[in-house]
Amino acid sequence: MSNSAKPTAFLDRDGVIIRDFGYVYRSDDLVFVDGAPQAIRKLNELGYRVIVVTNQSGVARGYFGIDELEAFHAVMSERLGSFGARLDAIYHCPYHPEGVVEAFRCDHPDxxxxxxxxxxxxSDFAIDREASFLIGDKDTDIEAANAAKVAGFLFDPETSLLDFVETLIASGSLNTPHAVRAVS
Known part of the structure; x- marks a missing residue:
């Protein structure tokens, strides 16, 4: 753990960073949401740690395995790097209560x-909770942000993530701890 707490941008994966085509795990299907690499680079430049938090029930449903998921994340990180964008960590939840893979069938706290x-x-990183936020495309993302006591912002994946982040910055929304807003 780093000694100094940093503000953190938590980003959902599907519908925020990449296009959500349903259970994406093949590198051939990796398509970034408009402006996503540039938005991540901007957050990096502003001093935010960028951490992905993503439900990946495709593992529990038997569509792909953990190794395939982690290989996909490695490719995604590498492609983001080609834009000068860096992810500090990726957390994924492979569990689902209706999964067909026994090891991943449960209602998990992640x-x-x-x-x-x-x-x-x-717990893993020194995070300045008051200055941190989550961007997600579903109400469940915002509920998770609320429960973790960080600001939550609902994003429309048909728009540009860079424009969205720049709007949050310009509006001062990122300076408002525990805000929950829909920004258009």
Whole structure:
């Protein structure tokens, strides 16, 4: 754990960083949401730690395994790097209560809307909770942010993530702890 707490941008994966085509795990299917690499780079430049928190029930459903998921995340991180964007960590929840893979069939505390992934990140890293926020495309993302006591912002994946982040910065919304807003 780092000695100085940093503000952290928690980002959902599907629908925020990459296009959500349903259970994406093949690198051939990796398509960034408009402006996502640039938004992550901007957050890096502003001094935010960037951490992905993503439900990945495709593992529990038997669509792909943990190794395939981690290989996909490695490719995603590498492609983001080609834009000068860096992820500090990726937390994924492979569990689902209706999963067909026994080892991953449960109602896990990491599965959003529960805050487990955010809380684990806060345990693993020195995070300035008051200055941190989550961007997600579903109400369950915002519920997880609320439960972890960080600001939550609902994003429309049909828009630009860079424009969204720049709007949050310009509006001063990122300076308001525990805010929950929909920004258009």
């Amino acid at each position: 599965r959003k809307p529960k805050p487990g992934m955010l809380l684990r990140a806060m």
